[in-house]
Amino acid sequence: MSANNPSQHEAKQEISFNDFKEIVLHDYRLANESRQVSLLGRKEVLTGKAKFGIFGDGKEIAQIAMAKVFRNGDFRSGYYRDQTFMMASGLLTVQEFFAQLYAHPDVNADPSSAGRLMNGHYATRLLDETGNWKDLTALKNSSGDISPTAGQMPRLLGLALASKLYRSNKSLNNDKFKKFSVNGNEVAFGTIGDASTSEGLFFEAINAAGVLQVPMAISVWDDGYGISVPKKFQTTKQSISEALKGFEKN
Template identity: 30%
Template sequence: MKHGIKNTDKETLEKWIKLMTLGRALDEKAPNYLKQAIGWSYHAPYAGHDGIQLAIGQVFDKETDFLFPYYRDLLTVLSAGLTAEEIILNGISKATDVAGGGRHMSNHFAKPEWNIENVSSSTGNHTLHAAGVARGIKTYSAKGVAISSQGESSVSEGYVYEAINGASKEKLPVVFVFQDNGYGISVPKEDQTANRKVADNFKGFKNLKIFHCNGKDVFDSMNTMIEAKKYVIENQIP
């Protein structure tokens, strides 16, 4: 049964709205830490990505999956299980930061013991890491998938194409999520790619299934992420 306002149970809806409300509070608080020179070396807000980020975190299973978030994935990791305190400790670079003991830049969300992995600061570079982990999942016949999340500006980077080419060639269990808000970091999308939908850049790759959804729509995003993960597990292709 697909999720919708009429057929999703009240307990689940309450859980989702609590996560989204807390996420927005953190998203709005982070720039204040930056302005006060308390921490947060930089902050990329996720507002408008609420639906897809909630969905990524909810479909992620820390027992079997591996998650590679990008710098805008605050709600994603909150939805995946990180606490508000853990996110703030990362932002203000404290030694108790679960991602890297305060040694990494802010907005590099991770919790390695939960398979929420540390990633490089290079835009989209972690797509290669996700493909590599997916190769390990396939090699050892393990359960689960690798999930790589990134923005549309990553399609300007060569290693993103290397990762998707390798994953499609080797038929690896990996989900690549492109969160497209119309701006590639600081320039309009048309300065990054010719396609209106950046996922269409990969239409020519064999063994690759492309799904589209409205990342602002919780139900559309949730249904699409559930379908995408199920497809990857059943077919063992990206």
């Protein structure tokens, strides 16, 4: 395990006490930094220095945990609460976070979109400076967030389905596609807020994933509210986990 990058450790690898301590401290520092980013960013919005802002406070630990199993070649299709996941995956710095908050128009300052996307909308760059595909199998990847809630779900399904097709269709395992997949081993990671699970796109994607049996991991950041509406007004059984139990694999 590399001490500089503790999140890269393999689950089954023996970890010494000192390495373990370093991982815990690293994660605590990251969670704390991300929380401070949220608090400071909100102040910037409320005092009129940034036009709008959406932040990921309260979701830090779950996102650090998720980042530990997010590997090179995998894809994220998520939403605006994912700053800690992006940071833990090495895809976002504090400086870049604030650059996007102020809609910095330079792509070097805001690699997600050079100020074009809404705040808190993340993305990684799939093309190099010359317009050619990067080797996505060697990178952690994020598709670009879009603003309609649950709009990330069909794309999440598509990314997962792509892995299944790469697995089952051996004719795709050739030089032409080698920058996109290694035998379809890539997993599509999705995130969504609990209120957004009321959208039709969510249920369509979850149902299709169950039918297609694709490599898709979805986290619902279930904080009980969609803006000001509590989940008793929008989620069956007031729990998306309870409501989805019927989708479990036999």
